[in-house]
Amino acid sequence: MANLLELRNITKIFRYGLFGFRFKAVDSVSLSLEDKPLIFTIAGESGSGKTTLARIILGFHIPEYGEVLYKGKNIHKLRGYDVKWYRREVQAVFQDPYASFNPLKKVYNYLRETAINIAGIGRDEVDGYIDEVLKAVGLSLDKVVNKYPHEFSGGELQRVAIARALLTKPRLIIADEPVSMLDASLRINIVNMFKDFKERYGISFIYITHDLSTAYYISDNIAIMYRGSVVELGPVEKVLTEPLHPYTQVLIESVPIPNPKARTKWLETIKLSSVVEEKEFIARGCKYASRCPYVMKRCIEEPPPDIAIGSRVVKCWLYSEQKT
Numbered sequence: 001m002a003n004l005l006e007l008r009n010i011t012k013i014f015r016y017g018l019f020g021f022r023f024k025a026v027d028s029v030s031l032s033l034e035d036k037p038l039i040f041t042i043a044g045e046s047g048s049g050k051t052t053l054a055r056i057i058l059g060f061h062i063p064e065y066g067e068v069l070y071k072g073k074n075i076h077k078l079r080g081y082d083v084k085w086y087r088r089e090v091q092a093v094f095q096d097p098y099a100s101f102n103p104l105k106k107v108y109n110y111l112r113e114t115a116i117n118i119a120g121i122g123r124d125e126v127d128g129y130i131d132e133v134l135k136a137v138g139l140s141l142d143k144v145v146n147k148y149p150h151e152f153s154g155g156e157l158q159r160v161a162i163a164r165a166l167l168t169k170p171r172l173i174i175a176d177e178p179v180s181m182l183d184a185s186l187r188i189n190i191v192n193m194f195k196d197f198k199e200r201y202g203i204s205f206i207y208i209t210h211d212l213s214t215a216y217y218i219s220d221n222i223a224i225m226y227r228g229s230v231v232e233l234g235p236v237e238k239v240l241t242e243p244l245h246p247y248t249q250v251l252i253e254s255v256p257i258p259n260p261k262a263r264t265k266w267l268e269t270i271k272l273s274s275v276v277e278e279k280e281f282i283a284r285g286c287k288y289a290s291r292c293p294y295v296m297k298r299c300i301e302e303p304p305p306d307i308a309i310g311s312r313v314v315k316c317w318l319y320s321e322q323k324t
């Protein structure tokens with residue numbers, strides 16, 4: 001089956017600190033989404049490059065190396081009509097809904113602009129269309145029409161942000177930590193909507209999260225990122241119940257799946273000093289070597305290759321036939 005989205009060896013370099021130390025926030029990432037409705041999770045600790053990768057797919061960052069193909073087109077080379085086409089096809093939902101809307105502008109104006117300018121809905125039909133889309137997220141036009149962003153709760157405003165994304169009838173929505181600022185009781189409702197939209201409207205999602213429990217619950221596939229690299233990739237059921245990479249194993253051990261209450265514990269276990277972080281980003285061999293209980297001489301000398309094991313890909317020398 002053809003791919004909807006294909007990332008080929010994406011590398012993004014940032015400069016950091018007073019001396020302009022260069023590091024790869026995203027390091028040779030390759031992954032693909034088949035052209036069928038699915039939810040693809042990207043998980044990994046803070047600073048692992050998830051948002052940078054999302055911004056590259058959305059065209060906000062240009063990678064130093066590699067290419068992003070959407071329906072076969074390089075999205076960083078789109079021109080004219082194709083730019084508008086891509087904006088309709090691929091929408092985004094971010095972590096903080098209050099940061100997505102100007103506090104002095106009624107949210108209805110955003111919805112109207114998106115419906116008319118990007119989705120191409122006629123002025124006579126626009127209110128009916130907005131109402132229909134708002135109903136899909138449990139709201140309606142009369143509940144929204146006269147309100148400013150601060151008049152909504154966080155959960156409601158995130159629903160408005162999702163409705164705004166749905167207005168263009170997208171094929172793919174990139175949701176970057178869309179529920180991490182919401183109360184636990186609301187999180188599952190929102191992620192359930194993603195699952196529902198996948199089934200009802202055929203929309204695919206890239207769901208970026210720290211929360212392995214919701215990832216397990218809604219995703220088809222998952223990529224685990226560590227220091228800019230994808231270290232394990234495959235069907236969520238396999239990766240989260242029989243993890244192969246030593247880093248994925250640590251994540252799963254600290255979050256018995258599915259158990260949302262353990263989330264904070266997981267986040268606590270992964271905090272590291274920035275000195276360690278820096279060293280890992282520029283490590284010659286495996287970036288996880290300084291923490292890995294199975295480290296071998298070769299791990300320090302050479303970066304591990306991507307090794308295909310059944311439906312999975314794992315970046316670890318343990319699974320190579322030539323370990324030493």
Ligand SMILES: Nc1ncnc2c1ncn2[C@@H]1O[C@H](COP(=O)(O)OP(=O)(O)OP(=O)(O)O)[C@@H](O)[C@H]1O
Nearest residue numbers: 014015016025044045046047048049050051052053
């Ligand atoms: N514009 C930028 N300039 C320089 N460094 C950046 C920039 N954006 C991100 N970084 C750095 O790149 C690394 C990856 O950041 P990114 O935001 O992609 O991580 P993340 O996985 O989304 O983390 P979180 O879970 O905290 O959102 C971090 O070390 C971050 O400080």
Ligand code: SF4
Nearest residue numbers: 286289292299316317
């Ligand atoms: S490559 Fe080596 S150091 Fe890296 S995760 Fe695998 S065993 Fe550990």
Ligand SMILES: [Mg+2]
Nearest residue numbers: 050051052176
């Ligand atoms: Mg992020």
